[in-house]
Amino acid sequence: MLLDIRNLQVRLPDQGRKLHAVRGLDITVEAGETLCLVGESGCGKSMTALALMGLLPPRAERSADRLRFGDTDLDRLSERAMSGLRGRRMSMIFQEPMTALNPVFTIGDQLRAVYRRHTGAGSAAAQTRAIEVLESVGLTNAALRLSQYPHQLSGGLRQRVLIAMALICEPELMICDEPTTALDVTTQAQILHILKQAQEARNMGMIFITHDLGVVARIADRVAVMYAGHVVEEGTREAVLRKPAHPYTRGLIASVPRPQGAVPGSTRLASIAGNVPAFHHEDARCPFLSRCTSKLAICAEAPPVVRTAVSGQKVACHLQLASSTGAGETLSA
Template structure:
C-alpha cells in the first residue's frame, strides 16, 4: 500500500460572508492523476488555491489540514511555502495569457523558476529552459526563448505554462482547467503532453475539470464536488459504470460521450433541474432541492461521506442506506 503524496483532511475555507468549502477530504497518490470534478461554482478552484495557500483577498482556511509530503501546508510558515511552491508543488492556471508576464520574454519566466529554486546561473538556466520548451513541443525553441507571450497562440502559451510548472520536476502538479480556452484538437494535445510528462517525471497530477470526457480518458480516480462539499469519490471505471450519488448520475446523463469513446451519443441528454446551491447555504443536503431521490431526512443535515466499497465513498443517505459506515479520516 502506498501512502498518499497529498492528503487533504476536512479542509474548510471561508469568506467574511460565510463558509464556501466544507470539510473537503481527498488523497492523491504518487504517480496518479486524480480528477476534481463539478459544475462552475462548486469550489474546485478555490480548493486548489488553498492547497497552494494562494487564496484571494478575504478568503482564509478556517480548518483542516493539507499534508503534502509530510508537511502541513495549511499551517506552514511563508518561507517554507516559498521553497515548496514551484519546486515540488506546481500549479497551471486556466488562462495562460493572464498568468504570464506580458512584458518579459517567456524564456526568462521559465528560467526564473530554476534560478530561484535550484540556484543555477543565467547561462545554465537558459539552456534548461530551451530544453523544456523543446520537451513541451515548442519548435525553434532557442529563438522563441526571447519571444513575448503575445507572440504565441493560446495552445503554445499553455505549453509555456506547462514548461514553467515542470521546470523543477515537481512531485505534484495541480492543473486547474488547463484546456478551458483551447479548441478540441489543442486540448487533446495538451492533455496528452501532461500525461507524457507525468510518466516521464514520475509526478502526480491533480486535474481540476468539469469535462467528464477528459476525466474518462486521463484520470485514475475521481472526486466529485457540489456546493463546496465532496459528494462522491471512486476509481474511474466504477465511477462511470455505477455512479452512486444522484448529482454524479445527473452529470453523466447531461454529458456527451462520457464513456470516453470518440463518438457522440444519440440518446437524449437530461439536464439537472434548478441551479447550484450556495456553498454557504441552508442546512441539510445541498443537492436536495434538485434531487429526484430526496426524502424528508435529506433536509435535516448534510450527509457524511460513507464507504460503499474499496475506495468508493458517497455522501448520500439514500445511496448509502443503513449498512455502511462513515469514512474515518
C-alpha cells in the first residue's frame, strides 16, 4: 500500500470557531493507481491534498487514526523531515499555473533549485536533469525555456513546467489539484496524456482532484466522491460513473451538459439545488440532507457506510439499506 489514510480530520479557524473542512476521510492509493477526488468547490478536496503534503494554513489542525505513506508515518514527521520528503517522494501540482510559479525567477532557476535541494546534485547535473524533464513533458527548445520567466509562457506551457517540477525527483506519489482547469480541450488532452505516461513509466501513485467527470472517465482507476468534507461514495471508475449509488453522485452526473439537455426532450440543464454547507460543529445528520430529493426520516441520523451488492462501491447513505435491490454489506455505522 503506497498511501493509507484513516479518519483524517482537518479543522480551520473561522471567526473564533472551528470549520470542519475534512471529516473522517478514509482513502488508499496503490503504486501505479490513479484515485480521483471529485466534488463541488468547498467539499474538502484541496484541503485533503494540503493535509497530506503538510501545507495547511497557519493554525489549521490535522489529525488522523492512520496517515501512512509507504513505511513512513506522516503524522509523526517533524517539519524538517516532511520538507525533505515533500518534493522528493511526494510532489504536488498546484491548481493555478498562472500563480504557482515564482515570477521573479527563471524556469531554470526554479527547476534546478528543487533538484539540487533534494538530491545534492551539482549545477551541471541539475541543468541536464532540468532539460531532460522539460523534454519529457513535451516542451521543445527546453534549454531555451530554462532562461525564460513564467510570464513569457502560455498557460499550457506553464502547466507543463509545473508537471516537470513535480516529476524532476521521480516521486512515488503525485497529487494533481485540478491541473487542467482553464485549459482548452486540446491542451487538456495533452496534459492528461503526459501525466499518464509519467505514471506508467515510474509506476507512480496519483491523486487527481477534479470536478470534471469527463477527465475522471479518462484517467481514473478509482473514484472518491467528496461532499462537505466526507467521502460519500467510493469505487471503481466504472461502478461510480455507470451505476452511481449516492444521490449526490447521481446529481453530479446528471449535471454534466449534454447536447439535447440533461432531460430527454428538454434543453434545461439539470442542477443540484442549494449549496455545500459549512460545518462549524460535529453534525450527526447526513451532510447531504438539506439538498437531497430522496431523503427519508432516518437521514437525520449519521448514515452507515454500505458496500453495494450490485457494483461493489462503498456508499454512505441510508437509502442503500432501505432499498431491497441495491443494499449490500454494512461496513460501519
